[in-house]
Amino acid sequence: MNDNPRQLAFIILREVERRGVYADIALDENLRKADLSKVNRRLTTELVYGCVRRRRSLDALIDQFAQKKSHQQPPDLRIILHLGFYQLYYLSQIPASAAVNTSVELAKTNGLSGLSGFVNGIMREYLRQQEKQIQNHPILRLEDENLIQTLGTLYSFPDWILEYWLNKLGLEETEKLCQWFNQSPTIDLRINALKTSRDTVETELKLAGINVTPIPHLPQALRLSGSIGEIQNLPGYRQGWWSIQDSSAQWVSHILNPQPGEIIIDACAAPGGKTTHIAELMQDTGTILAFDRAKSRLKKVQQNQERLQLKSITTQVADIRELSEYNSCADRVLLDAPCSGLGTLHRRADARWRHTEQNVQELSELQAELLEKTATWVKPGGYLVYATCTIHPLENETIIQSFLSHNSNWEINSPTIPLQDVITSEGYLKVWPHRQNMDGFFIVRLQRISS
Numbered sequence: 001m002n003d004n005p006r007q008l009a010f011i012i013l014r015e016v017e018r019r020g021v022y023a024d025i026a027l028d029e030n031l032r033k034a035d036l037s038k039v040n041r042r043l044t045t046e047l048v049y050g051c052v053r054r055r056r057s058l059d060a061l062i063d064q065f066a067q068k069k070s071h072q073q074p075p076d077l078r079i080i081l082h083l084g085f086y087q088l089y090y091l092s093q094i095p096a097s098a099a100v101n102t103s104v105e106l107a108k109t110n111g112l113s114g115l116s117g118f119v120n121g122i123m124r125e126y127l128r129q130q131e132k133q134i135q136n137h138p139i140l141r142l143e144d145e146n147l148i149q150t151l152g153t154l155y156s157f158p159d160w161i162l163e164y165w166l167n168k169l170g171l172e173e174t175e176k177l178c179q180w181f182n183q184s185p186t187i188d189l190r191i192n193a194l195k196t197s198r199d200t201v202e203t204e205l206k207l208a209g210i211n212v213t214p215i216p217h218l219p220q221a222l223r224l225s226g227s228i229g230e231i232q233n234l235p236g237y238r239q240g241w242w243s244i245q246d247s248s249a250q251w252v253s254h255i256l257n258p259q260p261g262e263i264i265i266d267a268c269a270a271p272g273g274k275t276t277h278i279a280e281l282m283q284d285t286g287t288i289l290a291f292d293r294a295k296s297r298l299k300k301v302q303q304n305q306e307r308l309q310l311k312s313i314t315t316q317v318a319d320i321r322e323l324s325e326y327n328s329c330a331d332r333v334l335l336d337a338p339c340s341g342l343g344t345l346h347r348r349a350d351a352r353w354r355h356t357e358q359n360v361q362e363l364s365e366l367q368a369e370l371l372e373k374t375a376t377w378v379k380p381g382g383y384l385v386y387a388t389c390t391i392h393p394l395e396n397e398t399i400i401q402s403f404l405s406h407n408s409n410w411e412i413n414s415p416t417i418p419l420q421d422v423i424t425s426e427g428y429l430k431v432w433p434h435r436q437n438m439d440g441f442f443i444v445r446l447q448r449i450s451s
């Protein structure tokens with residue numbers, strides 16, 4: 001058992017930085033084993049996600065105050081300095097003395113007693129500089145001559161992502177997007193209209209002391225803010241009144257526009273956020289085939305179907321590239337494609353460091369292959385919705401343009417929705433997070449106009 005949030009954060013960060021474990025998985029596993037108060041759980045979570053997200057900025061502080069560069073420091077010491085600087089630079093509620101003393105303690109308890117004086121010295125030097133700091137001269141020193149590196153140091157993103165955003169959005173919007181991705185994510189609910197109404201859920205949540213606001217233009221969406229506690233304990237969860245789903249993702253099934261009684265294929269369905277939405281929109285009539293190659297994730301589709309008390313979904317574990325049946329048999333197909341998730345960087349602290357231009361390219365090839373395959377399942381006159389939670393064109397526009405260039409029997413069927421400013425002239429729905437205040441998304445509806 002570990003009841004020290006900083007020591008636990010150190011252990012988790014070591015798993016993330018040195019063994020490559022996903023931050024959310026390492027955090028969940030360790031929090032489950034630990035015996036922490038609610039306050040200390042929150043602090044551990046903040047420290048882990050904060051240090052992972054701000055790694056580049058924290059390294060820049062080490063580079064600025066130590067003689068050796070961050071990557072030359074002993075790996076455990078670097079983690080301890082990240083934790084210390086994160087508290088000093090980003091967490092105003094933690095007294096500086098507590099940040100320094102606990103970091104020194106961390107060095108001593110983790111086999112780095114000989115370097116505890118160095119930890120103390122570097123953090124006190126930071127505080128001395130901070131005292132001297134004049135307004136408009138931030139303590140984090142920026143290399144003004146290179147804009148991408150300046151932004152990278154300040155907002156902690158890799159160069160290749162910043163370069164793309166700068167080209168696409170310009171400086172002002174890029175900064176807004178960086179700031180947006182560096183905040184903690186909000187939680188949106190999608191109300192199960194077959195069980196209850198949005199007003200009822202809103203009232204019940206407010207009675208339970210939760211801050212909640214309806215989201216404009218989306219009839220089933222509510223946004224929660226502030227302290228929420230365990231999701232499973234919120235009113236209506238066990239009764240299947242709602243699911244957690246970001247507002248952007250809720251647009252996908254509305255744009256698919258499934259009709260009662262139809263045959264729908266959800267090609268990459270797990271864990272079932274959109275599959276269950278489709279079933280709800282179809283009044284739970286008709287047939288929904290939900291495929292996914294990940295067996296354990298597909299189980300969640302079944303669990304969600306049971307909790308929401310739906311019955312029209314049939315699941316099948318499959319790599320869809322290997323399915324030979326289903327030719328021209330579906331009224332509508334949803335391809336919610338595997339993607340880099342570059343529109344949801346605020347949700348996964350380490351995602352910005354895991355992806356590379358190379359792996360976006362590889363994903364793009366897989367997406368093109370999945371689109372060719374799933375298009376064969378649609379009846380003449382039927383629809384296919386292609387969606388991703390990335391804002392990278394290689395995974396979005398490029399895939400669709402290439403598909404249309406050699407499939408003349410398909411065209412874009414531009415959706416009419418109340419939020420018309422997110423529909424481009426080509427008919428794509430593109431959500432930029434900092435503009436619409438929701439996850440970044442790309443959605444397009446295609447129609448098979450002839451056989």
Ligand SMILES: C[S@@+](CC[C@H](N)C(=O)[O-])C[C@H]1O[C@@H](n2cnc3c(N)ncnc32)[C@H](O)[C@@H]1O
Pocket residue numbers: 267268269270271272273274275291292293294297318319320321336337338339
């Ligand atoms: C974006 S996620 C789907 C999210 C889901 N639609 C939802 O709303 O909950 C993409 C999914 O594609 C699945 N996948 C990737 N390649 C696949 C393939 N070749 N065949 C079937 N499923 C695949 C992954 O296992 C993953 O669950």
